Amino acid sequence: MANFLDPWRRLADQNTVAGLIDTHLRGAGQVMLQDNPLTGFLFIVGITWGAIAAGNLAVVAGALVALIVSTMTAVLLKAEKTSLRQGMYGFNGILVGVAVPSLLAANTSMWVLLVLGAGVSTVVMLAVGNIMKMWGAPALTFPFVVTTWFLALAAYAFGHVEIVSMAPPAFPVEPTAGNADISPGFLITSWLKGPAQVFLIGNVVTGAIFIVALLVNSVWAAVFALTGSAVSVVFALLLGASTSDIHSGLYSFSAVLTAIALGSVFYKPSWRVTLFALLGTVFTVVVQGALDAAVAPAGIPTFTAPFVFVTWLFLLPRVNLPPHPHSPIENGILTGK
Amino acid sequence: MANFLDPWRRLADQNTVAGLIDTHLRGAGQVMLQDNPLTGFLFIVGITWGAIAAGNLAVVAGALVALIVSTMTAVLLKAEKTSLRQGMYGFNGILVGVAVPSLLAANTSMWVLLVLGAGVSTVVMLAVGNIMKMWGAPALTFPFVVTTWFLALAAYAFGHVEIVSMAPPAFPVEPTAGNADISPGFLITSWLKGPAQVFLIGNVVTGAIFIVALLVNSVWAAVFALTGSAVSVVFALLLGASTSDIHSGLYSFSAVLTAIALGSVFYKPSWRVTLFALLGTVFTVVVQGALDAAVAPAGIPTFTAPFVFVTWLFLLPRVNLPPHPHSPIENGILTGK
């Protein structure tokens, strides 16, 4: 794969416009933690396929506009060059740009919120990057989650912002379990919609394109994505989750990301890492159900929060670090007085 | 202005009682990030005017009691002298003291909660100050927000605590947009109530007094306060926010604080800083609407949380700091095994 992309890499290093395009494509690729312009390009292809199928082209337009706005905000703020060039200030932006037109009607207010949110997502990325750096951990997609939670909640406060696809605020209701016909077709659809829903798209072909997009950069990433999606579908079925949600890939998109992140990106693949990643993936399903219930009274989606919270918890433990013992703290305001 | 206050400064340095009064007045002034006793004195004048106009003198009494309790708690805990002298342990307290009688009926339980909350606000300030120091960032009014959220929520658990002015817990309802008559009077009222609502007061004269209070310490602070209020009113109108809320200054008080903080206090005024502060101010309006919806099921106000969250996000980015890349973490619990 290295050879195949070499001419493009040389061009991107020499030509400013090609370099900018490369930066933006890598930004798209980083949504699933891949620093590869072809991966990013294929992600945009998959988004476009899904948007055409759903008849909502504002999703593609939003994705591209937000990718550019968030990356350019980083340029204007003179963000550190290497990380900028790796697309680290694009992946939260493109997710904002996909999410907003998926939830809200495409009027002027929506576009204002989308552009504003894309720019702010870069500020939030810089802030969260600084916070998490203290523990040597990544920001993940938390800047997207927090920015888009603000935008989605704001829809309830602003009359000119029209909601088209968010469940209204309500108390969570437990689903009646085990009433669906679990056919092979059900399982394959659920399995492939998992990766697709990372970009809020419920489309099997998009899911398949996304797997190819991972494959061109990392076989392990594709393997863990498919494994994560399969494991999450099975575990959600065993616990009796809403089969309609499972079938839409809604129990799998965060699990896919957790599996990729823990299994192939932040730890190097091994048997111990695989077991650890599986534990994280399974717990992501629990957290997905939990957060679905928690955000129901607010009337907003969880976005990728289950992935972010679980992956942070599984990345923060350190070798040979004892926690503070249950004994007097040092230099406390009343210590030694 | 320096000359005008010089005699008082000399007195405050030599006389213990004058020094204590000076510390308390600076505490009031720090609510809008101004280290100036005259600013603080004028804030108290503005609060008094608003309380008399609203016929709720418990607000003034509460403000003064809480200012003293929170400052004295810092003295008893032997807080670091310079920051104590700058009023850093008074501004959260006075806000607790203004908020509690604005929301709850003035009976014994309310005064117990007010005094308790004022004392605890200093402990919380010391704690949050320590946490945020790790990133070289200020605590802002978060100690007030978190303390008063606890007190306000507690009102629903305790029968002797009587709520007089909080919307009961409910799901958020989107306002019908654009139904108000936006006259020049509407705009000017909304504009001046913004600064006044920093202290939970919906009074135009109080707002004007507060602007003068800023002016005696910093022209830039006054300019950014007025700009922040104006921008927030216009942006909230454009998005179709509740005109009654806009008219009460409820979309502007956090925006005023964000504008002062980003535009004139934590960054030095310049064109780039002004644009950055405007981006933050506009996003504060979005976050105000978002948090209004988020806290509705809990039945409590946002207080200055929109200011705190947005300003933190805009102060935390650092020059030349790359976030953790999407590659293996160091010293992780499964790294290198």
Added chain:
Amino acid sequence: MANFLDPWRRLADQNTVAGLIDTHLRGAGQVMLQDNPLTGFLFIVGITWGAIAAGNLAVVAGALVALIVSTMTAVLLKAEKTSLRQGMYGFNGILVGVAVPSLLAANTSMWVLLVLGAGVSTVVMLAVGNIMKMWGAPALTFPFVVTTWFLALAAYAFGHVEIVSMAPPAFPVEPTAGNADISPGFLITSWLKGPAQVFLIGNVVTGAIFIVALLVNSVWAAVFALTGSAVSVVFALLLGASTSDIHSGLYSFSAVLTAIALGSVFYKPSWRVTLFALLGTVFTVVVQGALDAAVAPAGIPTFTAPFVFVTWLFLLPRVNLPPHPHSPIENGILTGK
């Protein structure tokens, strides 16, 4: 007391099985911050008494299974030896194991969630231990709280998970105050159920056993536990809290932990520390009422979150540490440009 346990300590140092048992018993003891196997053993005795009285033996089984799973997860992850040996990876697990069968029906899904949660609680402990270490502060029972919040919320998403004892999601309703007959019997029952409810058990005998368990390790711990429970009952009555909740010990369990932690563990007992611990204990009652209202729309209990939040706030202040002043930040993204 040292002499009494010496033979066991020698055995535990030499024999692997005895060492493992000792580690697990200390894990139980650390729930109330005591590094003592006899304390832990008596806690398990108290849990067993309560479970038999309530006719729910799954609580004892769950406690033991989760204690073992969480401790063994720490062994598998090669957690730092000294803290492991002190039971630092057992106390959150045993709490998960007591809480899950107290809330959910004992079917296969419950046991899956219980074992999964116990294992994850150790990962969360390692993560939170790392986070809080940055400020030289302990993780407390936050890993239990966050893990079990996820499990409890998930019950609303999964059809095979059956809720037996959680109030359904609802808006908080203020209790009508002062309608109960406050007899000496009421006071003594409320007082002793406080310590018992640390393990979610509403049983007077269990409470008394727990006090003995504290006494064998630390007289101060027992004194502060009893004082904390008494103070919380009186303060909750004065504010007009639900007398049924007070009588069940629900206003006291977090207060008991705050009193032990601040009064006898993290600060050394003294008059100033006692006053500080009392302030924290009283505020824990307010936070208990506040969080009860806050989690009502989610339909989950607060668990020991009031203890964790208040104790963190009271442990984080540091001697001679000024907060960031209200002046320009260093190295900010727009500083000096």
